[in-house]
Amino acid sequence: MFENTSKCEDCLYYEYDDEYGFYVCDMDLDEDETAQFIGGRFQNCPYYRPGDEYTIVRKQI
Incomplete structure (x- = not known):
């Protein structure tokens, strides 16, 4: 798990x-994806799923 500040904020x-x-x-x-993520080069994330506040809250319940 690593921090990133791209379009991850609405993922x-x-x-x-x-x-x-x-x-x-x-x-x-994986190792390559982690290196890209840390380096800020992970812009077209294959795991990206849009989620609004309501979707995220439902997932946490």
């Missing part, structure tokens, strides 16, 4: 992690 998998104290991607990325 269903972008969740707040109490342990880290910031938002992270909750998908299991």
Whole structure:
């Protein structure tokens, strides 16, 4: 899980992690994907799922 500030902010998998104290991607990325994500080059994420506030809240319940 790593922090990223692109269009992840409206992704269903972008969740707040109490342990880290910031938002992270909750998908299991492989080594190459993780390197791209950390480097900020993960713009066309194959796991991206749009989620509005209501979708995200329903998932957490």
